[in-house]
Amino acid sequence: MIHKIKIVPDNLEINVEDNTDLLTAISKSGLRIRASCGGKGICGKCKVIIKDGKYVTKNTHLLTESEKKRGYVLACQTKVIDNLLVEIPLQYEEVFTPAEKTKRFSERTEEEVFTFCPLVKKIFVKLEKPSLSNTTADFERLVHKLEMSVEIDLDLLYGLEKVLRDANWSVTVTLADYNIYSKIIRIEPGDTTRNNYGIALDIGTTTVAIYLVDLNTGKILDAKVSYNKQIAFGEDVITRMMYAQEENGLDKLNIAIKETINDLIDNVAKEENILLSDIYAIQCAGNTTMTHMFLNIPPHNMRVLKNTLCRRYFNNSKFYLYPHNFVKCIYGGTNQCP
């Protein structure tokens, strides 16, 4: 049996065989959507919205309840069994020319363009206690309950046995999005899902701004701004790059920006009456020079060779945060390079 799939907003129509997976069907139309895991159902990047028609899809934790209600599915985990009307959200399409992208952004409302997609999410689970008839290992027991493949660092794994037993097998797991897999960054006793905050951070050469975001709702709760303490070492990026080449220069610049950020986080947490330990993630943006100094990466090659070292994720950033908190950086455009 053949089914017709209409894809919006591109207004493409294709015919596919019954039971074709939606990822394959969409690629037949010539459109490409993000599919980092190659269709294994573990990256959560191939999200599309089914506006009309019947389909069969596998249950997944990679979609929030609100997304499921709005018709979101993972294309690779969905079979076509009817004529469908499918919308591909802009952020899940793979490649556009800048002109196409600008046009498509301008055609949509902010809510349509920016789907709420937090860096971390918290899941409360109640595990079955081990018994003579169920001797599954602790970590596998947890993974089985989460119903997804996850990674965990060894130092968190060391504490798993105690936290599970102390919490009577009811724990909240915090998962960070590492693109093609999720990583457990914290396991807490009881249900702490309500307390889930993140910081959106904008590091400017002159000023630094932070936004405190409720990661359960996407709501911005507060914002703070202050001067970048690196100003003491030079007002512009060239002067600071040169200072970074002096003895201990880069370390001083790195400490200055971290102090600036920590002071802001401290203030916002106090004012909003939240615990620093309930801030689970930082999304950081800044020009390329600022981002290098924030990561303590020598920026001199950028000045001499216009060459940068790109690192997207890092932890243990010595903020006032739990060691496993998740920090992600977005580099500014190369127009910030001298």
Ligand code: FES
């Ligand atoms: S391609 Fe569908 S989840 Fe990764």
